[in-house]
Amino acid sequence: xxxxxxxxxxxxxxxxxxxxxxxxxxxxxxxxxxxxxxxxxxxxxxxxxxxxxxxxxxxxxxxxxxxxxxxxxxxxxxxxxxxxxxxxxxxxxxxxxxxxxxxxxxxxxxxxxxxxxxxxxxxxxxxxxxxxxxxxxxxxxxxxxxxxxxxxxxxxxxxxxxxxxxxxxxxxxxxxxxxxxxxxxxxxxxxxxxxxxxxxxxxxxxxxxxxxxxxxxxxxxxxxxxxxxxxxxxxxxxxxxxxxxxxxx
Numbered sequence: 001x002x003x004x005x006x007x008x009x010x011x012x013x014x015x016x017x018x019x020x021x022x023x024x025x026x027x028x029x030x031x032x033x034x035x036x037x038x039x040x041x042x043x044x045x046x047x048x049x050x051x052x053x054x055x056x057x058x059x060x061x062x063x064x065x066x067x068x069x070x071x072x073x074x075x076x077x078x079x080x081x082x083x084x085x086x087x088x089x090x091x092x093x094x095x096x097x098x099x100x101x102x103x104x105x106x107x108x109x110x111x112x113x114x115x116x117x118x119x120x121x122x123x124x125x126x127x128x129x130x131x132x133x134x135x136x137x138x139x140x141x142x143x144x145x146x147x148x149x150x151x152x153x154x155x156x157x158x159x160x161x162x163x164x165x166x167x168x169x170x171x172x173x174x175x176x177x178x179x180x181x182x183x184x185x186x187x188x189x190x191x192x193x194x195x196x197x198x199x200x201x202x203x204x205x206x207x208x209x210x211x212x213x214x215x216x217x218x219x220x221x222x223x224x225x226x227x228x229x230x231x232x233x234x235x236x237x238x239x240x241x242x243x244x245x246x247x248x249x
Contacts, residue, residue: 122189123166124153125181125200126241127174129207132222133242134174135234139218147218149234153197166200175211178202184241199238201245 127134133151140146154169156162163181170178181200189195212220223231225246228239243249 120195121156121162121165122153122195122197123156123162123169123200124151124197125166125170125178125202126151126184126238126245127170127176127178128201128203128245129205129222131246132224133228133245134220134222135231136173136212136217136220139214139216142216147233149231151238162198173213173216175209176204176207177209178204185237187237199241201241 135149135151138145138148138150152170152173154165154173156165160168166181167178170176179202181202183198184201185199187197187199189197223242225243225248228234228242228246231239240249
């Protein structure tokens, strides 16, 4: 079984044997745990909806021509997964999650080459208040990116949904309670070690409860899109998104 979390807020479980695992047994056995069992479950942030998939596909749903040697053909399994994601055999359209689909596709290409597919995920968020955006300067003693301006961010814990991690990190680092977050982008921090960061955006009306986490950051400020180029250490892709959200692009 492969359990892959992808943004925005999707969790996809693939229940299947790999071709190298198929040895003895009845290839036509389509029961759960059978050599020919293949099932895709798609969740929307399962912690919110109680762990019930909102869509699934079984081998019985696959066109007959695609079933040939399915139990021993790993490439056929990838094709079924691709068709499902692209909506060819699915009532649900996932095309609006194109960025997530690209991540998933890349992960399965790696899987087919027998690389480690355990990606590490992180989240970050652009918070807007009255046309200004929150940036925070990382403490000088930190091992990773000391004295660099960034935005609230953090790692996604094991068995934690992406949105859940986002809300937790914002609360821990700013004491703000946010809602109505919008997924805007993802990028690889380190392809070799398979680290992916999902970038989100939200707008807040009140910041009276704002408290900066001084274990992570030495200072913070709210800047306009026009001021973003003055912050030289802020990553370029964050500058781009701030300018775009601020109407400069």
